[in-house]
Amino acid sequence: xxxxxxxxxxxxxxxxxxxxxxxxxxxxxxxxxxxxxxxxxxxxxxxxxxxxxxxxxxxxxxxxxxxxxxxxxxxxxxxxxxxxxxxxxxxxxxxxxxxxxxxxxxxxxxxxxxxxxxxxxxxxxxxxxxxxxxxxxxxxxxxxxxxxxxxxxxxxxxxxxxxxxxxxxxxxxxxxxxxxxxxxxxxxxxxxxxxxxxxxxxxxxxxxxxxxxxxxxxxxxxxxxxxxxxxxxxxxxxxxxxxxxxxxxxxxxxxxxxxxxxxxxxxxxxxxxxxxxxxxxxxxxxxxxxxxxxxxxxxxxxxxxxxxxxxxxxxxxxxxxxxxxxxxxxxxxxxxxxxxxxxxxxxxxxxxxxxxxxxxxxxxxxxxxxxxxxxxxxxxxxxxxxxxxxxxx
Numbered sequence: 075x076x077x078x079x080x081x082x083x084x085x086x087x088x089x090x091x092x093x094x095x096x097x098x099x100x101x102x103x104x105x106x107x108x109x110x111x112x113x114x115x116x117x118x119x120x121x122x123x124x125x126x127x128x129x130x131x132x133x134x135x136x137x138x139x140x141x142x143x144x145x146x147x148x149x150x151x152x153x154x155x156x157x158x159x160x161x162x163x164x165x166x167x168x169x170x171x172x173x174x175x176x177x178x179x180x181x182x183x184x185x186x187x188x189x190x191x192x193x194x195x196x197x198x199x200x201x202x203x204x205x206x207x208x209x210x211x212x213x214x215x216x217x218x219x220x221x222x223x224x225x226x227x228x229x230x231x232x233x234x235x236x237x238x239x240x241x242x243x244x245x246x247x248x249x250x251x252x253x254x255x256x257x258x259x260x261x262x263x264x265x266x267x268x269x270x271x272x273x274x275x276x277x278x279x280x281x282x283x284x285x286x287x288x289x290x291x292x293x294x295x296x297x298x299x300x301x302x303x304x305x306x307x308x309x310x311x312x313x314x315x316x317x318x319x320x321x322x323x324x325x326x327x328x329x330x331x332x333x334x335x336x337x338x339x340x341x342x343x344x345x346x347x348x349x350x351x352x353x354x355x356x357x358x359x360x361x362x363x364x365x366x367x368x369x370x371x372x373x374x375x376x377x378x379x380x381x382x383x384x385x386x387x388x389x390x391x392x393x394x395x396x397x398x399x400x401x402x403x404x405x406x407x408x409x410x411x412x413x414x415x416x417x418x419x420x421x422x423x424x425x426x427x428x429x430x431x432x433x434x435x436x437x438x439x440x441x442x443x444x445x446x447x448x449x450x451x452x453x454x455x456x457x458x459x460x461x462x463x464x465x466x467x
Contacts, residue, residue: 142461227256322340374387422438434467451464
């Protein structure tokens with residue numbers, strides 16, 4: 075039988091255990107609070123490690139349903155593939171043999187102007203469109219509200235280009251030189267001219283800052299056609315540099331965001347540094363179907379006629395290994411936006427990242443031969459109509 079002394083001792087032990095548990099809980103709470111305060115103070119150091127979780131390693135492919143828009147769509151076009159389209163600001167433009175049109179993204183017609191060019195060519199600038207008559211003498215710069223200006227050149231036009239700030243470069247034939255280049259400001263006033271004595275100009279590309287241009291010429295050397303690139307600033311008459319002769323017939327030149335120049339030739343593409351140094355090149359393994367350059371990505375489509383296979387090649391630097399993607403259907407066209415490449419095949423639109431990861435697709439019919447992108451929409455170009463689908467990635 076327990077004595078009064080035993081009961082007192084038992085109560086003391088119980089109170090001691092409770093006190094011990096209370097002290098442990100207090101210590102745990104203090105440690106948690108201290109850890110929280112420390113984490114808050116040092117948040118600028120550890121939070122970046124968690125940024126992008128759930129998106130950085132996101133691998134889900136966004137499958138767009140490809141449902142055609144209604145309302146103002148489809149937009150009827152001439153019954154062939156010769157018409158031209160472009161994106162200017164928040165509008166799409168359409169040029170055929172007789173008219174220039176501008177539409178909103180909802181398909182609303184906002185401009186309809188007739189032209190008389192025999193061989194009309196359209197080039198898109200930042201907020202305006204350049205139209206010129208290839209082999210003729212006339213150019214016009216078109217805005218949403220009106221024709222900004224027109225010009226009639228003295229000699230026939232070989233080519234013309236418009237910059238992102240709507241400057242215009244025009245190359246014409248010449249009686250005393252191989253050709254002549256004239257550059258006009260956005261208001262139409264002439265600001266630069268160049269007379270090329272020996273070599274024919276085949277392309278003009280504005281620099282990223284629009285303060286100069288890269289001029290591409292072709293000539294013969296050793297019985298073969300070769301190309302030379304020249305760099306000019308509009309505030310000085312002398313050239314900055316010229317490349318060595320490049321052993322390919324360059325068709326088109328683009329400038330990437332870092333200033334690297336990509337020259338697309340008939341049998342290879344060549345990287346040229348900002349100082350005119352010719353770097354590496356990529357020789358085409360098969361017939362070139364289409365190509366385009368974005369701010370940091372070069373995309374090319376090749377067709378192997380014997381195997382009846384199409385291949386997509388993505389490059390960020392000629393010195394690095396390119397990404398080669400064997401396609402399971404015929405490729406029709408590609409467009410590059412930033413570091414993403416969009417590819418149109420017989421039955422799909424597919425969007426790739428620089429490393430070749432598919433991030434979005436859309437089912438389309440084989441009625442379309444090309445496409446343009448404007449915001450959250452894709453405009454599909456057919457032989458008789460232009461359709462629109464919602465698109466996101």
